Amino acid sequence: xxxxxxxxxxxSLQMLHAMTQSIVIQVGQCGxxxxxxxxxxxxHEHAFYNEKGIYDDAVSSFFRNTDHACDIPTKIGTNQIKNxxxxxxxxxxxxxxxxxxxxxxxxxIFDNKQLxxxxxxxxxxxxxxxxxxxxxxxxxxxxxxxxxAELCDCLQCFFVLHSMGGGTGSGLGTxxxxxxxxxxxxxxxxxxxxxxxxxxxxxxxxxxxVLATNELTEHADCVLPINNQSLINMCAKIQQALPQKxxxxxxGGSVSSGSKRIGSDKPFDQMNNIVANVMLNMTSSARFEGxxxxxxxxxxxxxxxxxxxxxxxxxxxxxxxxxxVGLYARRLDQAFNDLFSKDHQLMVSDPQRSLYLACALxxxxxxxxxxxxxxxxxxxxxxxxxxxxxxxxxxTGLCNIPPVGQQYSLxxxxxxxxxxHAFTDLRTRFSKLYSRKAHLHHYEKVDGFDxxxxxxxxxxxxxxxxxxxxxxxxxxxxxxxxxxxxxVL
Amino acid sequence: xxAVYLHVGQCGIQIGQxxxxxxxxxxxxxxxxxxxxxxxxxxRCLFIDGERKVIQKFSHEMKKIKHKxxxxxxxxxxxxxxxxxxxxxxxxxxxAQHTFGKDLPKIKAGYGQYLVDFDSSMLDVCxxxxxxxxxxxxxxxGFIGFHGLGGGTGSGWGSxxxSELCxxxxxxxxxxxxxxxxxxxxxxTQHYNQILSLSKLQENADxxxxxxxxxxxxxxxxxxxxxxxxDMNNLIADTILSIYSPVSSLTxxxxxxxxxxxxxxxxxxxxxxxxxxxxxxxxxxxxxxSKTPAPLIWNKLLKTLTGxxxxxxxxxxxxxxxxxxxxxxRGVEKEFSPNLHxxxxxxxxxYSCVDWNPYPLDVWxxxxxxxxAKGKRRSKSLTVCANVTASADYCQRVLEKSKLMFNNxxxxxxxxxxxxxxxxxxxxxxxIETIIKEYKET
Numbered sequence: 001x002x003x004x005x006x007x008x009x010x011x012s013l014q015m016l017h018a019m020t021q022s023i024v025i026q027v028g029q030c031g032x033x034x035x036x037x038x039x040x041x042x043x044h045e046h047a048f049y050n051e052k053g054i055y056d057d058a059v060s061s062f063f064r065n066t067d068h069a070c071d072i073p074t075k076i077g078t079n080q081i082k083n084x085x086x087x088x089x090x091x092x093x094x095x096x097x098x099x100x101x102x103x104x105x106x107x108x109i110f111d112n113k114q115l116x117x118x119x120x121x122x123x124x125x126x127x128x129x130x131x132x133x134x135x136x137x138x139x140x141x142x143x144x145x146x147x148x149a150e151l152c153d154c155l156q157c158f159f160v161l162h163s164m165g166g167g168t169g170s171g172l173g174t175x176x177x178x179x180x181x182x183x184x185x186x187x188x189x190x191x192x193x194x195x196x197x198x199x200x201x202x203x204x205x206x207x208x209x210v211l212a213t214n215e216l217t218e219h220a221d222c223v224l225p226i227n228n229q230s231l232i233n234m235c236a237k238i239q240q241a242l243p244q245k246x247x248x249x250x251x252g253g254s255v256s257s258g259s260k261r262i263g264s265d266k267p268f269d270q271m272n273n274i275v276a277n278v279m280l281n282m283t284s285s286a287r288f289e290g291x292x293x294x295x296x297x298x299x300x301x302x303x304x305x306x307x308x309x310x311x312x313x314x315x316x317x318x319x320x321x322x323x324x325v326g327l328y329a330r331r332l333d334q335a336f337n338d339l340f341s342k343d344h345q346l347m348v349s350d351p352q353r354s355l356y357l358a359c360a361l362x363x364x365x366x367x368x369x370x371x372x373x374x375x376x377x378x379x380x381x382x383x384x385x386x387x388x389x390x391x392x393x394x395x396t397g398l399c400n401i402p403p404v405g406q407q408y409s410l411x412x413x414x415x416x417x418x419x420x421h422a423f424t425d426l427r428t429r430f431s432k433l434y435s436r437k438a439h440l441h442h443y444e445k446v447d448g449f450d451x452x453x454x455x456x457x458x459x460x461x462x463x464x465x466x467x468x469x470x471x472x473x474x475x476x477x478x479x480x481x482x483x484x485x486x487x488v489l
Numbered sequence: 490x491x492a493v494y495l496h497v498g499q500c501g502i503q504i505g506q507x508x509x510x511x512x513x514x515x516x517x518x519x520x521x522x523x524x525x526x527x528x529x530x531x532x533r534c535l536f537i538d539g540e541r542k543v544i545q546k547f548s549h550e551m552k553k554i555k556h557k558x559x560x561x562x563x564x565x566x567x568x569x570x571x572x573x574x575x576x577x578x579x580x581x582x583x584x585a586q587h588t589f590g591k592d593l594p595k596i597k598a599g600y601g602q603y604l605v606d607f608d609s610s611m612l613d614v615c616x617x618x619x620x621x622x623x624x625x626x627x628x629x630x631g632f633i634g635f636h637g638l639g640g641g642t643g644s645g646w647g648s649x650x651x652s653e654l655c656x657x658x659x660x661x662x663x664x665x666x667x668x669x670x671x672x673x674x675x676x677x678t679q680h681y682n683q684i685l686s687l688s689k690l691q692e693n694a695d696x697x698x699x700x701x702x703x704x705x706x707x708x709x710x711x712x713x714x715x716x717x718x719x720d721m722n723n724l725i726a727d728t729i730l731s732i733y734s735p736v737s738s739l740t741x742x743x744x745x746x747x748x749x750x751x752x753x754x755x756x757x758x759x760x761x762x763x764x765x766x767x768x769x770x771x772x773x774x775x776x777x778x779s780k781t782p783a784p785l786i787w788n789k790l791l792k793t794l795t796g797x798x799x800x801x802x803x804x805x806x807x808x809x810x811x812x813x814x815x816x817x818x819r820g821v822e823k824e825f826s827p828n829l830h831x832x833x834x835x836x837x838x839x840y841s842c843v844d845w846n847p848y849p850l851d852v853w854x855x856x857x858x859x860x861x862a863k864g865k866r867r868s869k870s871l872t873v874c875a876n877v878t879a880s881a882d883y884c885q886r887v888l889e890k891s892k893l894m895f896n897n898x899x900x901x902x903x904x905x906x907x908x909x910x911x912x913x914x915x916x917x918x919x920x921i922e923t924i925i926k927e928y929k930e931t
Contacts, residue, residue: 020540020570057542154570289546291718293499297574298641302677305899358677371706371716378673389893392674395575398718 020156020286021061022296023148024088025176028129028169030194031162032090032097033268038161038276039086039106041404045280048404049288055081058287062087063109064151087152089114089144091176093133093168094121113147116140122167126208127446129171130215135448141176142183149184156286157188157296159279160220164212165196165205174215181219188300191220192275195347195422197229198429204439206430207454213423214457217464221300223311224278224413225422226346231271237343238270238319273321277403278314278346281411284364284399291370294362294397302395303358303415308464312360312413313351315344320406332368332408336376339412340384347422354418355472356386358393365408366400373398388475420468423461430458490749491525491626492633492664492733493619494534495650498580498643499543500668501636502536503718506547507726508635509534509560517556519858521735521747527558528625535618536566537650539573539584539642567594567618569611573641574903577682580645581689582908585612594618615650616657623658631662631695633733633752639670639679644686648693655693664752665690666698666729669883671706678900680891685909687884688917691766691924696756698732698768699880700725708797712777728772731819731872736855751853758851759813759876764927767880771798774870775820787818787827790871795839798873802839805879810931811840811849812876819855820869826854840875843931881928888921 026035046059055065063084086109092098095117102110116137122129149155158180162173173193180189193216196205216223285294304310317339339361342350363373373396386393403409433439434454443449496505509532516523526533538544548562571587573579588610609617623629632654636643644667651663667690670679690697705724709716732755735747739754760766773794775781781789802809816836818827833850842849857867894900895914904914 020572156572289542291503293540293542295540295572295574297572298676301574301576301900301903304903305677307902369715369717370721371710371714374671374673374706381673389890389897389899390677392672392679392890393677394674395676396674 020154020295021087021152022157022159022283022286023145023152023155024062024086024159024161025091025145025180026088027091027160027162027173027176028166029092029094029097029163030166031160031169031173032092032101034161034192034194034272034275035088035090036101036104036106037269037272038279039088039109041273041276041280043084043106043109045404049401050081053081055079055084059084061283061287084109085111086114087148089116089141089148091116091137091141091168091172093118093129093172095119114144116144122171123442124165124202124204124208125167125442125446126171126204126211127443127449129167129169129173130175130211131171131446131448133168133172134175137172138175138179142179145180145183149187155184155187157190158184160189160191162191163194163196164209165194165200165202166208169193170208170212174212174219177215177219188221188297189219190296190300191216191223192226192279193223194226194228194275195426197227197348198425200228204433204442206426206433207439207443209426210430210457210461211453213426214453214460217308217310217460221310222304224314224346225311225419226275226314227348227422228271230346230348231274233343234274234319234346235270235321238321270321274316274319274346277320277409278316278411280403281316281362281364281409282413284401284403285362285397288399288401290397290399290401292396292398294360294395298395299360299413303360303413305357305390305415306467309357309415309467311415311419311464313349313416313419314346315339315351315412315414316346317344317410317412318406319344320403320409332372333376333379335408335410336380339410340380347419349416349418349422351414351416351418352384354385354416354421355475356384356390356393357415357417357471358390358395359384359415360395360397360411360413362397362399362411362413363408364399364410365402365406368398368408370398387471417468417472420465423465427458427461427465434458490628490630490753491528491533492631492662492749492752493622493626493629494526494532495537495619495632495634495647496534497537497634497636497647497650498640499538499540499637500640500643501634501647502538502543502547504635504668504722504725504729505534505536506550507719507722508729510551510554511726511730513554513556513559515730515734516558519734521740523558525735525747525749528627530558531625532558532560532565533622533626534560534565535615535622536562537615537646538566538568539571539580539646541568541570544568567611567614571611573645575639575641575676575678575682576903576907577641577645577648577678577685578904578907578909580641580643580647581649581685582645584642584646585610585649587611589614612649612653616653619654628748629661630750630753631664632658634663634665634694635667635729636665637668637670638683638686639675640682644682648686648689651690651693662696662753662756663694664696664698664756665694666700668700668725669702671702672886673703675702678903680887680894681900681904681914683887684891684921685913685917687924688920691920694766696760696766696768698770698874699883700728700770701883704801724772727774727870728770728872731772731774731817731870732770732815732874734819734855736817736819736853738852738854755815755874758815759874761813762927764924765812765876765931767876767884767924767928768874769877769880770872770874772870772872773797775868783822784825786825786869787832787871790869791827791832791835794871794873795835798839801879805882807878807882807929809841809878811842811878812931813846813849813851814840814842814873814875815851815853817853817855817872817874818869819872820857820867821854822857822867829854836873840877878928878931881925884921884925888918888925892918
């Protein structure tokens with residue numbers, strides 16, 4: 001990989017600090033569990049590709065290298081990796097999840113100063129998370145973020161991971177997001193929220209989700225919403241397709257720390273792995289070399305034609321959770337087809353039946369060439385409905401390094417109007433509760449929470465749905481594929 | 490008559506990689522090429538990018554080549570870390586003010602001093618580096634730029650450099666080679682970037698050589714099933730070297746050393762009118778014709794080239810006509826030289842040249858110098874650079890798409906944020922419309 005020989009030490013000043021860095025902020029139980037899988041797979045990937053253990057630019061995008069005794073970071077270049085620390089901030093208002101993380105194998109890459117915890121939790125209440133804890137921990141969080149940012153040479157973006165249904169994730173997560181928007185206006189904010197499925201067991205999840213979505217619309221640069229139900233479906237699909245013998249074989253790149261059998265993984269691990277893989281693939285072009293680089297700022301700029309419509313539906317093909325656990329597509333063309341089918345989307349949606357505003361296609365693999373990509377794009381364009389002013393709304397990226405254990409991997413990030421169906425469902429569930437004024441008192445008794453926030457958030461959600469609908473209607477005429485989704489009553 | 494080569498952005502630098510690799514190999518035997526492209530041991534080129542990965546990879550590859558003269562990529566490159574995100578506006582306006590601080594690249598003058606300090610902006614640093622390069626040239630006459638049109642750094646910063654150099658060195662030629670993205674879409678903002686970039690280049694460059702990704706991919710796809718980006722860049726590099734390398738018909742007989750006027754002669758011949766400066770290059774070599782016997786090779790090359798051109802012209806909507814063209818034949822041997830009269834008639838017919846130009850076709854011949862190894866043949870190539878109305882068709886397509894997006898106000902907030910207002914867009918549309926009108930009146 002980035003093999004630096006001794007001659008170039010003379011030009012070491014120019015060789016240093018070639019990559020941009022990203023900071024991951026994981027909030028709440030869901031956010032921390034996804035984050036845990038992300039760091040595990042990230043370390044695994046870098047360990048696989050960095051044979052000499054040199055702290056080079058690719059590793060520096062998510063990790064810093066420190067001296068054991070003190071936390072002084074060492075410079076990027078030709079040094080051996082001594083002690084990697086993740087560029088992460090872990091926030092949770094209950095101690096259980098983070099403690100478990102620190103006790104596991106990954107504990108060493110986090111240091112105590114990067115953690116912000118409390119004891120009592122948020123009680124699945126957005127207002128508690130956002131208003132109460134948001135104000136209480138504001139200074140501490142900002143302090144940590146500033147320190148982490150100073151340790152970066154060139155900070156390019158923040159990744160914020162949290163769930164939308166709970167209290168800490170949705171509340172405190174969005175409070176942190178607005179802090180970042182104020183403090184670091186020029187650093188891109190990518191949010192990966194997990195929306196609750198229809199049969200979620202948290203009763204107040206619609207309230208939390210709508211209130212949090214309002215914040216995301218205002219302060220995030222790019223949102224990649226994810227739905228638990230689609231992740232469950234994808235894992236089921238993988239399990240079905242696996243040959244039986246895989247179950248007893250000890251997977252070298254095993255999914256969770258230490259366990260040998262797939263069956264004995266912690267419950268959400270496989271699902272969280274899929275999300276972690278999306279993050280890895282998205283940043284692969286920024287970390288590794290390739291013939292067509294797509295940086296994270298390009299994703300934001302190219303896929304967001306209107307400032308508020310920044311919700312990107314992600315899909316991945318072939319499906320895999322770890323090195324030995326995955327579906328192997330027989331042909332590359334088939335993988336491209338799968339990428340746009342509804343089974344491979346991380347949010348329950350059918351983008352093929354809706355309008356595409358723009359789509360990013362990030363390809364990782366040694367043998368995938370530009371002609372394959374162009375051929376597939378022209379083939380697929382005829383089945384997909386693009387908005388009339390953006391028929392060629394593709395952003396392509398090619399990275400030479402495939403993920404560990406796979407020959408190639410495709411990631412699509414689509415700005416598609418199908419997201420409005422998910423929002424409409426959310427709104428229906430919200431209205432059911434709100435019309436009865438159920439559970440509202442929990443929110444109102446929190447200091448700083450105003451009842452108007454509910455109606456504001458609702459109107460902001462309606463606004464986005466209306467904008468998406470308008471785009472669909474404006475370019476709806478003509479192609480037969482753009483059918484409205486059939487509602488099963 | 491030396492030129493300074495400027496490679497901007499990922500596309501420009503990747504092409505530069507192939508170009509300079511080939512140039513090093515050819516310069517082993519070709520003394521003329523060596524003294525045109527190098528001043529002593531230092532190549533007359535600069536690599537400029539908004540991120541560091543591409544140049545780093547290039548440098549790594551270049552170090553593996555052990556021939557002299559070599560290209561030391563890192564000391565001829567300017568890299569910052571402000572990526573442009575496929576936004577022309579960031580490339581044109583934002584990058585100029587970017588200051589380096591600690592990351593300052595080392596620009597050495599002949600006496601080994603740094604000429605820029607920590608507060609210098611990207612623009613200052615680039616201008617200083619260019620000045621140093623010019624001073625190292627003997628009889629400097631112009632710039633040759635390379636960048637892509639679809640992205641941010643190449644199209645934005647490349648066109649900004651053209652504007653600045655037009656002001657700073659008004660008597661120098663500016664021959665810009667640009668690469669168009671695939672029409673099926675490489676980036677949603679590519680239409681805006683192409684229009685904005687082309688409008689600036691139309692004002693400031695003397696000649697614009699247009700390479701099209703679609704055309705290159707189609708040409709290569711005829712022989713191979715999969716085409717990699719490296720193959721495409723190789724074809725572009727071959728085309729460029731075949732036009733800009735010294736040709737014996739333009740080398741003065743007295744003295745014998747090439748004066749390197751090929752690029753400027755190209756501008757003079759093919760872009761005679763200031764309103765029409767888009768040049769379309771087409772290249773064919775004998776790599777896949779190894780079975781054709783030597784006497785027939787030139788006819789074969791000509792037939793292949795005219796065949797492809799005719800297909801293109803038939804496929805295009807409007808009537809094609811050509812203002813002027815240059816044809817370069819390389820590898821001509823005394824025994825089997827091409828029939829120039831036949832060549833000229835065929836090309837004039839294919840291109841339907843305008844009647845007001847008495848000398849629409851200029852033919853340059855380069856005689857093969859070295860005797861090839863036993864059993865091998867001297868490689869031959871035929872390149873044609875023509876100023877045709879098909880270039881205006883391309884402008885028309887991109888203009889329509891940009892206007893459609895502009896009317897729907899898509900992506901405008903990203904451009905406004907970095908300094909490009911609606912008026913700039915409208916001005917750019919007007920410039921491109923003027924180009925199209927001029928070409929239609931030919």
